[in-house]
Amino acid sequence: MEEASAEQWKLAAESYEKGSKATTAKPTATLLERVNARLPFAEASGILDNGCGPGPYMARLIETYGGDIPPSCALTCTDWAPAMIEQVGHAKEKAVKLDPTSLWARVDARVLDAMDLSAIPDASLSHVLAGWVYHMTSDPQKCLTETHRVLKPGGVLGVTSWKETQWLAAMAPIQKLDPSLRPPVGSPEFASPTGLVKALEAAGFAGVELQEVPVDLPFQSHALFTDVLMTKMPPLVALLARFGPEQKDELRHLMIEEMRALCPEEPGALKGVALVAVGRKE
Numbered sequence: 001m002e003e004a005s006a007e008q009w010k011l012a013a014e015s016y017e018k019g020s021k022a023t024t025a026k027p028t029a030t031l032l033e034r035v036n037a038r039l040p041f042a043e044a045s046g047i048l049d050n051g052c053g054p055g056p057y058m059a060r061l062i063e064t065y066g067g068d069i070p071p072s073c074a075l076t077c078t079d080w081a082p083a084m085i086e087q088v089g090h091a092k093e094k095a096v097k098l099d100p101t102s103l104w105a106r107v108d109a110r111v112l113d114a115m116d117l118s119a120i121p122d123a124s125l126s127h128v129l130a131g132w133v134y135h136m137t138s139d140p141q142k143c144l145t146e147t148h149r150v151l152k153p154g155g156v157l158g159v160t161s162w163k164e165t166q167w168l169a170a171m172a173p174i175q176k177l178d179p180s181l182r183p184p185v186g187s188p189e190f191a192s193p194t195g196l197v198k199a200l201e202a203a204g205f206a207g208v209e210l211q212e213v214p215v216d217l218p219f220q221s222h223a224l225f226t227d228v229l230m231t232k233m234p235p236l237v238a239l240l241a242r243f244g245p246e247q248k249d250e251l252r253h254l255m256i257e258e259m260r261a262l263c264p265e266e267p268g269a270l271k272g273v274a275l276v277a278v279g280r281k282e
Helices: 006-038 056-065 082-098 140-150 193-202 222-232 234-240 245-262
Strands: 046-050 074-079 107-111 125-131 151-165 205-219 268-281
Touching (some): 006 056, 006 125, 006 151, 006 205, 006 268, 046 140, 056 074, 056 125, 074 082, 082 107, 125 140, 140 151, 140 193, 151 193, 151 205, 193 205, 193 268, 205 222, 222 234, 222 245
Parallel strands (some): 046 074, 074 107, 125 151
Antiparallel strands (some): 205 268
16 A cells, blocks of 8 residues: 655545544544543543544543543554644644633644654553554554553553544555555454454553444446545545546546445435544553
């Protein structure tokens, strides 16, 4: 799978949160609930939103558990893409303007690769939240190893990934045009409940529990949704860089037909299943 560039993520950053919010809301709430049950945020000493995107996990954390988080707890958002950190900065600025006492004022947002958290000291965090990030990197296990390193003994990691999604299935026709390519599905290991649990355990996490969360991704029309995938989803944009205009037009037609087969209704909703895994560092 070809990796999306920082520039391609920049093009998607502003629309990313709006497009993903409805789909990720339920898994996000589930992850925060399960993490809090394992180690209450009221006992947190440092919380990292790793691969934060525009900050939906931090926003939901502050909204739901902000009153429980101790004043001494450090709040950090990190992402590989500078454009995503810019979006977090905008969210912070907006929240603090509305309420100067908001926990957003304490959020430190910085560019950092999930595979290399060397800027964060060993055993310095109590919680790490990782939403839909590790499985899309070139080395998911390295992400887990780094996370284990920065967590204190007893610290908790919460991870989400996709077991299956119809919107990724809609990209399958790309292989008809180039058999060497495949949709940007990420690590197969992280798409398997058993595989995800084993990956966390291999990194040293104990008491790993996993929950499957069904989700819907609403769309207005097959054509408009296909256009969004082809122009706003960075991993797919990276794959399409080798295609000429005629190939892109043909792929667009094939993807629209694939969407119609998956969900004939228009407007409609594509289906998916999120995996939510939580583990503890002993």
